């Protein structure tokens with residue numbers, strides 16, 4: 001499987017990074033080795049002094065597809081969860097400044113956290129009105145709603161599938177809302193859709 005991530009899909013997050021709002025989706029990949037094994041703590045890697053949390057809505061692909069039209073995109077996924085796109089911000093800024101790829105800052109071991117359970121799309125009245133949040137040490141640090149996404153789920157699937165064949169089990173990280181910030185050893189993160197806790201994670 002592969003993990004496909006979208007950058008700057010919320011205008012308020014692009015603004016907090018002092019980045020331009022993109023004209024088309026920004027796409028990058030994480031390898032399967034970036035998946036944090038279930039029930040494990042996230043260990044801050046030695047090569048960074050500024051690892052940030054980015055809570056994101058996840059979509060799981062359940063059908064093989066290429067050149068998917070937006071109007072058919074809903075047939076290619078049936079599960080939603082939350083994830084954390086951990087980012088070594090110091091390394092990313094350095095790579096960006098040099099015009100180099102971001103992978104070392106975004107795709108290291110453990111940098112992709114996937115929720116403990118997947119929710120069926122049929123559990124939601126409207127996929128473009130999903131509220132989610134991230135708590136750090138019991139304080140809300142990020143709040144988002146899928147209505148704020150610059151590109152909605154179906155548009156992302158159509159866009160991505162022009163470049164990459166989507167396969168069963170692939171996961172899309174749909175971008176983070178504002179409020180990203182540093183994690184420190186002994187922090188505790190909880191990510192929720194509404195009142196449902198999907199991630200409960202210790203930082204080491």
Ligand code: ZN
Nearest residue numbers: 054085175176
């Ligand atoms: Zn992200």
